[in-house]
Amino acid sequence: MFVLGIESSCDETGVALVESGTSGLPRLAAHALHSQIAMHQAYGGVVPELASRDHIRRVLPLTQQVLSEAGHGLGDVDVVAYTRGPGLAGALLVGAGVACALGAALGKPVLGVHHLEGHLLSPFLSADPPEFPFVALLVSGGHTQLMRVDGVGRYALLGETIDDAAGEAFDKSAKLMGLPYPGGPWLAKLAEQGDATAFKLPRPLLHSGDLDFSFAGLKTAVLTQARKLGDDLEARKADLAASTQAAIVDVLLKKSLAALEQSDLKRLVVAGGVGANRALRAQLDAACARRGVRVHYPELHLCTDNGAMIAMAAAMRLQCGLQAPTDRYAFDVKPRWPLASLGAPEPQFG
Structure with a gap:
């Protein structure tokens, strides 16, 4: 069985083809991705209307590219999957509309997929796939969550952010330092040149006794420190970046270890864009x-949004x-x- 996956939840258009049998893990046949970073850089962030329009331009050419690379045609597709949510409403509608139109034209069924479940299961596409059960640290865009995962669709929320997520803390702190969009990768790269102990920044909720996160206070502390530095900010920017990254990583690390201890599990899955951070890994x-x-x-x-994780x-x-x-x-x-609401099968709309 071949599953075509379409991802369009935010600022990346992803398409992939996955081959699945009755046993064993599904196999990625081909995937293609277009990032809108260059388009949104002029605005310092994602412009939803522009994102939606760009998805419209990209999704069908990417689909043709994926099928060509996999050596298959549209007629070989058995199921068309798409990101149903969460994400930007207009962007999601593009992927959903194209997927359902393809399904109707081909006479093939469609399936709406949870974006975060895609991230959660994306390590199964790797050369070293995990086994159930495990603790999952989901650090994707506006989401930071710890989950206990006992199987596909069997997710228990252990803790989540109560305000800014880790990815937002990276991006917003980078913007305060005058770094380009998207700020997180730029901050991480700059941090490699800095002293992580140069500035004493808070680790919110680190000793809260629960597994929830909060990064809004850290962002405020970075703003305060940047203002204190004034004209010296440029010279100390690498140190501030390194100190900021250290604070975020410290919280993610300690909470993840606490989740493993509380769950009595010996396997951790890290997924989402922040999961690519070298210091965290x-x-x-x-x-x-x-x-x-x-x-x-x-x-x-x-690690970033992609069609492969949706198809998988x-x-x-x-x-x-x-x-x-x-x-x-x-x-x-x-x-x-909410990802934790996925327990039982949900009927599709219509």
Whole structure:
């Protein structure tokens, strides 16, 4: 069975083809991705209307590219999967509309996928896939969550952010330092040249006794420190970047270790864009190795939003019989959609 996956939740258009059998993990046949970073840089952030229009331009050429690379045609596709939510409403509607139109034209069923479930299951596309159960640290865009994962669709929320997520803390702090959009990768790169102990920045909720996160206070502390530095900010920017990154990584590390201890599990999955951060990976690897814990990540090129994770999530749900695709081509999207609500199969709209 071939599953075509379409991702269009924000500022990346992703398409992928995954081959799934009755047993074993589904296999990625081909994928293609277009990032809108260059377009949004002039505005310092994502402009939803521009994002939607660009998805419209990109999704069909990317689909043709993926099928060509995989050596297959549209007629070989058995299911068309798409990101149903969460994300930008207009952007989600593009992917959903194209997927349902393709499904109707081909006479093939469609399946709406949860964006965060895509991230959560993306490490199964790697050369070192995890095994259930595990603790998952989801650090994607506006989401920072710790989940206990006992199987596909079996997710228990352990803790989440109560305000800014880790990715937002990276991006907003970078913007305060005058770094280009998207700020997170720029801050991480600059941090490699700085002293992580140069500035004493807060670690919000680090000793709260629960597994929730809060990064808004850190952003405020970075703003205060930048203003204190004044004209010296440029000379000390690398130190401030390194100190900011250290604060974020420290919180993610300690909370993840606490989640593992509370869950009595020895396997950790890290997924989402922030999961590509080198400092986070290095510290998690070292701390988990000391505790006999296995850590799994997506391949670096699959950390950001992509169609492969959507096709994979759809294939895994279908393979375990958790959700059936539908040949009803009316659709809705869910800009806000808690991952923990995925327990039981949900009927498609229409």
